[in-house]
Amino acid sequence: MTDSELVSNTTSDAAGTAHSYVYCFLIDMIRSTSQRDRRSSVATDRFDDALDKYLDPLLEPLGLSAVHQHSTGDGFQLLTENENDLQALCCLGVIMSRRFRSQLAKMAAVPVDNVPSLRISICGGKGTKKRSGYVGTSGIRATRANKYCLPNEVLVDEAVRVYVCDDFDLELVDFARRPPDLKPEHVEDDYRLYSLKDLRLENLLESDLLPIYRFTLSETGREAKAHELLMELEKRLNRETQRLSDRPSETQLHVAKRWSILLNSQPDYEQARRVFERMVSEGIEPNVYVYSMLMNKSATFGEARAWLSEMERRGVEPNVVSYSTLLAKAPDYGAAVDCFSEMCDAGVRPNDKTYGCLLAKSPDYETAKAWMDQMSLNGVEPTSFMYAGMVIKSPDYATAMQWLDAMEKRGIVMPTPAYSMMMNKSTDYETALAWYESMRRSRIRPDVFTLNMLLEKAPDYPTAEAWVTELTGRHVVPDIVTFNTMIKRSPDNRNACDWYEKARALGLQPTLHTLIALVYHSLGLDEALDWMDRLVAEGITIDTRVVQPLLHLASTDESIERVRRKAKSVGFHLDVACFNVILRKTPNLDEAHKVVDDMRRSGIRPDENTYQILLRLTTDCESGVWILDSMERDGVVLTPEIGGLVIRNATNYRQGLDLLNRLRRRGMAITATVWDSLFHLDLTGVSAQELLETFVKEPMRPRQAMQSAISKYRIQERWDDCLFLVMNYPFLAISLAIMRKRFEPSCAYFRTFLDDPKQGHNAAYALGLALHAAGQDKEAIEYLRVARDGAGLGARQESLDKLIDSISPEGTTGGNDL
Structure with a gap:
């Protein structure tokens, strides 16, 4: 890596294509296939599920949530253009090299010997952003470095060493002393790799990155050492604070900064509050960053709001970090908007994190888009996660594609979850399948969400069944949504029951949607009520989506009454949709009016569907007009669909035209439905x-x-x-x-x-x-x-x-x- 490359992270080639300097953190699991063969299929499913859940809880505390993740089949890559992420990546390497096997074994309930060892490398190189990720030399260099890596060793190249050497013990790799299978045939004179041994504990007290180093020590089983480190820093600060007033202002600022780092390094809110109180008692005036840290560590929105008020009371002006932290803890969208308004009234300019919180809390697509538009007007660049959020909220596939195109034009890498999002938005099976194939080409491992999307889009039951077989064979662990979908799509009752039994065999708890699907597949009312009894006994609370199909199965007044009693016994009272199902079973208008009277006695007001059913039972215009009068008293809007039903009862065109004009005077819009009804008359x-x-x-x-x-x-x-x-x-x-x-x-x-x-x-x-x-x-x-x-x-x-x-x-x- 040249000096010029270290100065600038972006260059262009002769064709004008922009290249960034990218850092690649590469994990390979050694002999993962043979290890997999030693596990049972159930143990393998547990292992894969644990592997999916392993990384994210480490990335956020290390400040790596925004890095690009990419599956490689036997491992994964993390890619970033930010050299400030390198210390955190090295911390991740230390954690995984020391604890990956034991932690995965515990999470997956498998022996440690059945968890593969790792090869880890961190290297830099030029790269170009594509929609599916980065293309460039950092991944190639990391792959080469991994070839020389001992089990559970972390290797870094020169591009990384220059940034992390103060805080980590590094040892130059002597290739000649490597085992034969890890010894390169030829090594260039300037090719150097360094084995990352551990944190340099003696240097950590003066590091601004102490919070992530404390986390690293805790995660590697050295909680006592982490606590000792923090206590030592607190003792030093106590001594320095005692004679602080006699020292230069630069020193005073440095000590105050060290207090804030100590506070931010605390593992929880109570410890941070204790350090804050000690700071104040020592005469250190807290600044906006200290208060923002306390707000971030607060467990509730109320606590964070109290710190903002305390800050203002002490004459400390909140900044964008303070308001964004408060906004992130807002319990709902309305509270978040109030925080944003308060921030703007204070003259604080929002940043990408502010808008990111507002987008995440937006209740719908149009609201989120309005925030994206405001961001653009204010010159704030959206992040990949904001674009991913817009893809999720997009009302249709075409809109989602527009956001992906906007990402590509800005050179923003498509986040891994976006593939499954696009499968979900796809309008047909072929489009969803194309996104799945794109995942495969990008070496992104499918997960249960991928499986469920393919099942939902599959054109028929055999195709859906084939996907379950293929992806579970590739160690995707199905969840209850998988089985609910297969029950719903089953061609007959026997298959539906088989899928239910498979779900229970895996220990999956049925949901309301399980019950709904089973009721629809029941061969009769007795079986459907039996399913309801069984699943209610397991804690399922029923709603109208269960009772409506039960009423459809009821063929007599006695069986309808049986369903009503059964629903009431488990705490459900019929709603208007259920009464409308009963109403559709009535043979004539007189019987229908009895159901409506029953509905009113139960405190249920008829809706538009109720009146449409009644009008379909009428045989003359005047009955239809009388029903319209009742409908108006119930506050139901006269729609063209209802008007068309009234007109269809006219004896001829001229009578129908007269009705049309009467309905127009009642405020009904004249649409194609109305004309169609009129022109069907004699x-x-x-x-x-x-x-x-x-x-x-x-x-x-x-x-x-x-x-x-x-x-x-x-x-x-x-x-x-x-x-x-x-x-x-x-x-x-x-x-x-x-x-x-x-x-x-x-x-x-x-x-x-x-x-x-x-x-x-x-x-x-x-x-x-x-x-x-x-x-x-x-x-x-x-x-x-x-x-x-x-x-x-x-x-x-x-x-x-x-x-x-x-x-x-x-x-x-x-x-x-x-």
């Missing part, structure tokens, strides 16, 4: 011209509604009326079908209107489409041009231009020969 005595004149007066004229009117006239074989509407809407699917089937009569009818001042251009359009459909394009173009010339500017002219271009070599420039 059109006897109603000409197509009359119908069309009424239709075109409306501000909303959905084209699909006209298909119902055309269909009605066709069924009644009123061909003149049918073709009149076809002529005005020739582009509809039903119109094109009629013109093809009745080609000659249609063309003859349209020709009679060619000279009509109102309908001439419509007739030319319809005739042109009919001829085009019949393959007579030359004549069709002539009529289509007439229609185009009379269409004026707008969508119809544009569509005609495109159609003429598609069927004529001359395109739209040709003249009109008619």
